[in-house]
Structure formats: structure tokens, C-alpha cells
Amino acid sequence: METNALEIPTLDTERLRLRAFRRSDIEEYAALNADPEVLRYLNGAGAEPWDRGRSWRHMAFLMGHWQLGGSGMWVVEHRETGGFVGTIGFAAPDGWPGFELGWTLARRWWGHGYATEGARKALAYAFTALEKDRVISLIHPENLASVRVAERIGETLEGRISHLGREMLCYGLDRETYLGDE
């Protein structure tokens, strides 16, 4: 039998594993999206907690994004404990302003450098395996923790953009600069 399923890569860093979503991630993913502190600055999400059904539909969207776009979001797992840390990876649905790298961690995992560590790995994957010319990150101007992650991985502020009804900062990095800095 022929299948059309795309093989989603698994990437390891020192402390983390970036892997595909599984059905059993629903509990942790729903908990992540039910936290107003996590949602506060996210694209178009507003601070209204998501119910479990919305999280399940979003997991399906994220898996479909891989299938249709050839890249997407990973679940970030803590290698030592297997804990669900959050999600890191790419968003580039049709009509998106660029090839976006994003990061969202559950609150208990903030403050340990995990977002930076995982985002660095995903960025390398974008420029090497995927051979992208440019990666962007759209960040709410008040989301200072996220701005710090963008700056730590080498992105710089390129401008402001109106995105899903919100004014966002556009951070970005191009391939030449990335390869030159390596």
C-alpha cells in the first residue's frame, strides 16, 4: 500500500528533543493553550483560554501544515524526564508574511534557556536541511521574553507589520548572514 504521510524529522539538542505531535500530547497541549499567560501575546489568539477541542483541532492543523508545507511545528520534549516543554518550529500557511520560526513553552519551563536552545536547532534546520533564504519571527512589541529569544538566536529587528489584526515586530535573519556568522 502506498502512503502519503510525510516523515517528520526528530531533532535533538543537549537537553531537548524536537519531535512530531502524537495523539497522546492532547492533555499537555490543551493545558498549554488554557494558560492565559502563555496566550497573552500570541498571534490573533487573544488571552481567552482555549478549550480542549480547539487544541485538538489545532494539533490537526499543525500536522497538516507539515504534510502540505513540508515543515511545521515540533513538540519540544525534555530529554531527561520526557516532559512536554512546549512547541517550537515553523509557521508558513498560504499568505503568511514569511517563513516564520516560533516558540511557545509551558510556564513551568520558562527561564532555563530552552526556547533559545530549541529555536537555535530549528533555525539551523531551516537554513541547512530546508535551504530557506530567510526566516522571520513575528513578535508582539511587549513580548520582551520572546524578543530576547529572537536576539539570542541572531535575528534582528527588520520592521513592523500588521498581522492578523495586530501590530507586530518583524524580526528576521537571512541565509548569508547566518552562514557568515556560523
Ligand SMILES: CC(C)(COP(=O)(O)OP(=O)(O)OC[C@H]1O[C@@H](n2cnc3c(N)ncnc32)[C@H](O)[C@@H]1OP(=O)(O)O)[C@@H](O)C(=O)NCCC(=O)NCCS
Ligand atoms: C517566549 C518564551 C518562549 C520565552 O521563554 P524563556 O524561558 O524566557 O526563554 P528561554 O528559554 O530562552 O530562557 C531564557 C532565560 O532563561 C535563563 N537561562 C537559564 N539557564 C539558561 C541556559 N542554560 N541558557 C540560556 N538561558 C538560560 C536566561 O537567563 C534567560 O532569562 P533572561 O532573558 O531573563 O535573562 C516564553 O516566555 C513563552 O512561552 N511565552 C508564551 C508564548 C509566546 O509568547 N511565544 C512567543 C510568540 S512570538
